[in-house]
Amino acid sequence: MAKLLIVDDEIDVREFAKNFFRKRGINVFTASSGEEALGLISAQSPDLVLLDIRMEGMSGMEALRSIREQGSPVKIIMISGVEDDDIVQEAQTLGVTGFIHKPLVLEELEKVVMAELSPHS
Amino acid sequence: MNGTKIDYKKELETASKGMIMIHDHNLLIKLLVRMLVRKVQLKHAGMILYEPRRDTYILTVSRGDPGERIPQNFIRFDKDHPLIKIFFQKEFKYLISNRNALVADDINKLLWRESVIEGVNGTRQLLHQVSDQMPMLNSVACVPAFYHHTLLAVLLLGPKKDGGRLDQDELDFFSALASDVAMAIRNAQLFEDLKREADRNRNLFIQTTIALSTAIEAKDSYTHGHTERVTKYALAIARRMLAKGTLEAPPKFLENLYIASLLHDIGKIGISENILMKRDPLSREEFEIMKTHSTRGADILSPLADFEGCVAGIRHHHERYDGSGYPDGIKGEDIPIIAAIIAVADTFDAMTTDRPYRQGHPKDHAFHEIRTFSGVRFNPRVVDALVELYEKGEI
Numbered sequence: 218m219a220k221l222l223i224v225d226d227e228i229d230v231r232e233f234a235k236n237f238f239r240k241r242g243i244n245v246f247t248a249s250s251g252e253e254a255l256g257l258i259s260a261q262s263p264d265l266v267l268l269d270i271r272m273e274g275m276s277g278m279e280a281l282r283s284i285r286e287q288g289s290p291v292k293i294i295m296i297s298g299v300e301d302d303d304i305v306q307e308a309q310t311l312g313v314t315g316f317i318h319k320p321l322v323l324e325e326l327e328k329v330v331m332a333e334l335s336p337h338s
Numbered sequence: 339m340n341g342t343k344i345d346y347k348k349e350l351e352t353a354s355k356g357m358i359m360i361h362d363h364n365l366l367i368k369l370l371v372r373m374l375v376r377k378v379q380l381k382h383a384g385m386i387l388y389e390p391r392r393d394t395y396i397l398t399v400s401r402g403d404p405g406e407r408i409p410q411n412f413i414r415f416d417k418d419h420p421l422i423k424i425f426f427q428k429e430f431k432y433l434i435s436n437r438n439a440l441v442a443d444d445i446n447k448l449l450w451r452e453s454v455i456e457g458v459n460g461t462r463q464l465l466h467q468v469s470d471q472m473p474m475l476n477s478v479a480c481v482p483a484f485y486h487h488t489l490l491a492v493l494l495l496g497p498k499k500d501g502g503r504l505d506q507d508e509l510d511f512f513s514a515l516a517s518d519v520a521m522a523i524r525n526a527q528l529f530e531d532l533k534r535e536a537d538r539n540r541n542l543f544i545q546t547t548i549a550l551s552t553a554i555e556a557k558d559s560y561t562h563g564h565t566e567r568v569t570k571y572a573l574a575i576a577r578r579m580l581a582k583g584t585l586e587a588p589p590k591f592l593e594n595l596y597i598a599s600l601l602h603d604i605g606k607i608g609i610s611e612n613i614l615m616k617r618d619p620l621s622r623e624e625f626e627i628m629k630t631h632s633t634r635g636a637d638i639l640s641p642l643a644d645f646e647g648c649v650a651g652i653r654h655h656h657e658r659y660d661g662s663g664y665p666d667g668i669k670g671e672d673i674p675i676i677a678a679i680i681a682v683a684d685t686f687d688a689m690t691t692d693r694p695y696r697q698g699h700p701k702d703h704a705f706h707e708i709r710t711f712s713g714v715r716f717n718p719r720v721v722d723a724l725v726e727l728y729e730k731g732e733i
Contacts, residue, residue: 229400229409236405237474320396320414323474 251280346377382496420467438513483516571683598651605635651676
């Protein structure tokens with residue numbers, strides 16, 4: 218079963234996204250902070266990470282840098298608000314798979330995530 | 339059962355009518371959604387609001403149990419989204435207007451009765467999409483909030499905690515609340531539009547005033563920058579007086595003072611340049627003509643309602659505290675404070691800058707002079723404020 222890690226400091230987002238993707242047969246883990254995400258990535262080796270950029274404490278960008286420093290090549294989709302071009306560019310050089318902008322269209326999130334998690338991708 | 343229903347209806351109705359009056363639709367929506375969840379015992383509920391700037395709908399307010407409620411400001415619904423589109427599809431109008439809501443069970447029933455909708459292009463697909471969407475959002479009914487033909491919001495209702503259905507009576511009531519929400523949003527928008535319009539007029543008015551004051555200076559080039567400085571000093575003095583508590587300002591006082599300071603010499607437009615620009619001392623007749631600028635200025639502006647609060651400042655800016663000034667020779671506190679402030683600011687600037695007939699004095703000399711005439715020529719409260727500003731190095 219495909220593994221998805223959702224990283225967001227808002228519990229409502231974590232819970233909603235977890236239920237949403239579980240119903241689609243995905244094995245979902247959640248982390249409420251960048252630190253927690255780092256631990257789960259090495260322990261669970263998810264196939265895809267949804268990483269919120271704006272978080273209290275360690276930001277999504279800091280988490281992204283640490284994930285890559287840790288040597289993990291895991292696929293990452295950044296969930297962003299309105300971000301500077303600098304951030305988008307840095308994230309791209311750090312090898313993110315894509316960006317989804319909040320507020321998002323649910324079907325787009327579903328399509329992108331399911332495409333990344335399908336056995337052929 | 340009926341007893342509790344009537345209870346929450348009254349509460350919600352009172353709340354929503356009250357909120358419409360105070361233009362605060364955001365508060366109304368939060369309150370309604372929270373009360374709905376609590377009183378009707380829903381697992382969750384939310385409000386999808388039209389966002390004109392982005393031309394999309396966003397689930398902005400969400401309440402309910404953790405794990406049940408939808409995150410706020412996380413999901414948007416573009417105009418072609420099935421849950422928005424269905425409210426505009428004429429094939430489904432009867433369905434929604436019969437029930438005052440889009441009900442998940444109705445959609446599922448319709449999908450079973452294929453014949454009803456067969457032959458209409460795309461409608462069956464739309465129904466399928468809606469029937470997929472509603473469970474995604476854990477919603478059993480969506481209540482539209484229309485203003486005329488504009489869909490301003492959609493109330494998203496989760497299932498009841500006890501698993502019971504929402505009956506028609508309840509849906510009708512929610513629909514009435516949704517209309518209140520639509521009305522409140524519409525009112526808030528109108529209010530915003532009016533405010534923006536008023537701001538625009540205000541800006542135009544201020545710019546016109548500045549243009550007028552520039553016109554005065556063009557006639558009297560020796561006083562270049564004078565009006566701008568007087569305005570600056572007058573406002574600083576008034577703010578200082580307000581801070582000290584020596585000025586009781588009616589509403590819009592500062593704005594009126596600003597305009598009156600800019601225009602205090604507007605009457606000079608009617609004075610001959612020979613007099614305005616004269617290097618030698620003015621003759622008695624010439625001085626009498628010069629003195630008319632304060633009444634001329636007041637006369638120019640008095641027909642205009644927008645200047646109502648400034649006219650006294652212009653007419654009386656040459657009155658003296660002891661009653662020896664012009665045009666009316668009024669004294670003491672009879673002189674409107676707006677004029678008393680301009681008088682000090684005007685004199686201070688006149689003394690510290692060059693004039694056709696003499697060089698400007700240094701500031702400390704001007705302060706000394708103005709202080710000497712406190713209570714004679716000038717209102718002592720105004721002088722005190724000016725002195726404080728000087729001592730603090732703010733002037």
